[in-house]
Structures are given as structure tokens and as C-alpha cells.
Amino acid sequence: MDSEKAFNGLLLETGRHLNLIARGRTLRRCFVGSKPREYLVIEVPRSTEIDACLAEGAAVIGLFCAAGKMVQFESSAVAFLREPAWLLFVTYPRRLKIPMTCEVPTG
Numbered sequence: 001m002d003s004e005k006a007f008n009g010l011l012l013e014t015g016r017h018l019n020l021i022a023r024g025r026t027l028r029r030c031f032v033g034s035k036p037r038e039y040l041v042i043e044v045p046r047s048t049e050i051d052a053c054l055a056e057g058a059a060v061i062g063l064f065c066a067a068g069k070m071v072q073f074e075s076s077a078v079a080f081l082r083e084p085a086w087l088l089f090v091t092y093p094r095r096l097k098i099p100m101t102c103e104v105p106t107g
Contacts, residue, residue, distance in 0.1 A: 014031060014032060014033055015030060015031065016030070016031045016064055016066075017029070017030055017031075017064070018030070018031055018042070018062050018063060018064035019062070019063040019064070020042060020044075020060055020061070020062055020063075020088075021060065021061040021062075021063070022053040022054055022058050022059070022060045022061075022077070023053040023058060024053075025053050027044065027045065029042050029043055029044055029045070029088075030042070030043045031043075031064070032087060034092065035092075036092065037092050038092050039078055039089045039090060039091060039092055040062075040075065040089070040090050040091075040092060040093070041087055041088070041089055042062075042087070042088045042090065043085065043086065043087060043088075044080070044086045044087065044088045045086065046086050054077050054080050054088055055077065055080075056077055056078065056079065056080070057076055057077060058076060058077045059074070059075075059076050060074075060075050060076060060077060060088075060090055061073070061074055061075075062074075062075065062090075062093075065102035068101055068102055069098045069100075069101055069102060070098065070099055070100045070101065070102050071096050071097070071098055072096065072097040072098070072099055073093035073095070073096050073097070074093065075090040075091045075092070075093050076090060076091050077089070077090055078090060078091055
């Protein structure tokens with residue numbers, strides 16, 4: 001799936017939760033914004049352990065649910081800001097993968 005079309009189509013709107021996997025650690029985070037074709041901005045938790053897994057150049061995998069589908073992208077850390085908020089900038093994904101449908105709990 002073309003990532004620019006998908007992101008611009010609001011599959012990943014501001015405030016959407018996503019799982020971010022970096023160096024074997026999974027973080028449940030929140031999408032903050034993007035600059036198309038350049039980077040995504042993701043809020044990260046305040047933790048000294050996070051520094052090690054989100055170093056510049058670290059490979060990251062993002063997973064989020066949109067329109068009943070699980071969407072996955074691969075990226076790498078570009079910058080990690082701690083002021084005024086803890087924000088991670090990652091490279092803009094070249095493409096998105098849809099490995100499965102999202103299961104919505106019922107009952």
C-alpha cells in the first residue's frame with residue numbers, strides 16, 4: 001500500500017494509538033503528526049530505558065489498526081526530543097503492510 005496515500009487518507013490521524021517496536025521492546029504510543037515524505041512524529045514515554053532503544057538510526061516497526069485492518073510500517077529513528085515533550089521523529093515509511101485484520105472484542 002502506498003504510504004503517502006494511506007497517511008494522507010487519515011488512516012493514521014493525530015491522536016491514534018500505535019504500537020512501536022524498537023530493539024525488541026514494544027511501546028504503546030500516540031501518533032502526533034508528520035511531514036509527508038520526510039518523517040512521522042510519535043509521542044514516547046518518559047523513561048531512561050527508552051533512550052537506549054530509540055537512539056538515532058535505530059530500526060523501528062509501527063503497528064496500528066485502521067478501518068478494521070492491522071497496518072504495519074518499518075522506519076528508523078531520526079531524532080529524539082526531550083523538551084518540551086518527549087517526541088520521536090522517524091523516517092517516513094516507503095510503504096505500509098497489512099498483515100491481518102483487527103479483531104474487535106465483542107460482548
